[in-house]
Amino acid sequence: MTPDLMRAGAEARRHAEQRALALQTGSSGGRAASYSRIVTPGQLDIAHGAILYLDDITVSFDGFKALNALSMSISAGELRCIIGPNGAGKTTMMDVITGKTRPDAGRCFFGSTIDLLRMRENEIASVGVGRKFQKPTVFEHLSVFENLELALKADRGVRASLFFRLSGAQLDRIGEMLVLIHLKDHAQRTAGLLSHGQKQWLEIGMLLMQNPKLLLLDEPVAGMTDEETERTAELFLSLEGGHSLVVVEHDMKFIHALTHGNPAKKVTVLHEGSVLAEGSLAEVQADEKVVEVYLGR
Numbered sequence: 178m179t180p181d182l183m184r185a186g187a188e189a190r191r192h193a194e195q196r197a198l199a200l201q202t203g204s205s206g207g208r209a210a211s212y213s214r215i216v217t218p219g220q221l222d223i224a225h226g227a228i229l230y231l232d233d234i235t236v237s238f239d240g241f242k243a244l245n246a247l248s249m250s251i252s253a254g255e256l257r258c259i260i261g262p263n264g265a266g267k268t269t270m271m272d273v274i275t276g277k278t279r280p281d282a283g284r285c286f287f288g289s290t291i292d293l294l295r296m297r298e299n300e301i302a303s304v305g306v307g308r309k310f311q312k313p314t315v316f317e318h319l320s321v322f323e324n325l326e327l328a329l330k331a332d333r334g335v336r337a338s339l340f341f342r343l344s345g346a347q348l349d350r351i352g353e354m355l356v357l358i359h360l361k362d363h364a365q366r367t368a369g370l371l372s373h374g375q376k377q378w379l380e381i382g383m384l385l386m387q388n389p390k391l392l393l394l395d396e397p398v399a400g401m402t403d404e405e406t407e408r409t410a411e412l413f414l415s416l417e418g419g420h421s422l423v424v425v426e427h428d429m430k431f432i433h434a435l436t437h438g439n440p441a442k443k444v445t446v447l448h449e450g451s452v453l454a455e456g457s458l459a460e461v462q463a464d465e466k467v468v469e470v471y472l473g474r
């Protein structure tokens with residue numbers, strides 16, 4: 178083959194790859210794959226209804242498959258509960274979505290255009306994916322108010338934050354958040370002195386200050402009192418619609434409160450890295466496979 182032909186072949190291959198990538202990400206010259214909507218690359222596109230797609234995700238640790246061809250889709254504004262036995266892969270799934278763990282195979286999209294598997298953890302957070310780990314991680318020596326203030330300024334870097342004064346609108350926003358997370362009467366309290374449940378709420382409030390579109394919450398009511406658990410369910414239900422939430426929990430009373438016996442609300446059961454069952458809470462509770470591996474324990 179002549180050098181010219183080789184160059185032409187390489188050029189054609191490069192174009193084909195670019196076309197495939199554009200189709201995959203829906204970012205063909207800034208236009209969506211449907212050709213009717215204009216989509217800016219990197220901007221969340223939920224016109225197809227889903228805010229999160231996981232497709233055929235596999236994660237192996239030394240040959241053991243923590244996730245095994247996991248596929249799932251979360252609708253925009255949905256509050257999805259995920260249950261399943263220890264080791265089912267629930268936390269690993271959140272690790273993949275947030276960029277902490279790279280899967281061996283599969284696809285993971287935020288809306289229809291943002292390919293999360295190509296992004297770093299901080300980039301994923303900045304496009305609107307917020308995550309709450311099981312253990313509360315608030316700044317213990319700062320007040321509740323200061324914790325929320327810091328969360329609001331988080332994007333600015335330490336130096337800018339030092340010289341940054343809150344606007345009236347931002348003060349209002351912190352005030353509203355204090356009411357929402359039931360800490361209005363504790364605004365000046367040192368965070369380290371809060372109860373475990375209150376610390377969890379504060380951390381949720383800090384996440385919300387960043388206005389995430391999708392919130393991932395891993396066992397948010399573990400260690401909470403019954404009353405705190407009920408209030409947390411109310412809080413999450415008030416966020417539903419304006420935000421999309423994925424909630425992993427073992428506490429079935431909490432799952433019950435979140436689904437309200439509403440048959441339209443989906444619960445996903447994970448087992449051995451894949452979806453074992455999906456449906457209303459009543460449907461999955463009646464599923465023999467689910468009873469055998471999880472609920473009947």
Ligand SMILES: Nc1ncnc2c1ncn2[C@@H]1O[C@H](COP(=O)(O)OP(=O)(O)OP(=O)(O)O)[C@@H](O)[C@H]1O
Pocket residue numbers: 238242243261262263264265266267268269270
């Ligand atoms: N970094 C890692 N290295 C090796 N194995 C891991 C790692 N992370 C998770 N695993 C394994 O992968 C499987 C899934 O773990 P994961 O933490 O996702 O389960 P889970 O559903 O969140 O369980 P739990 O309900 O106990 O929190 C487990 O068997 C776990 O031991």
Ligand SMILES: [Mg+2]
Pocket residue numbers: 267268269395
């Ligand atoms: Mg876990």
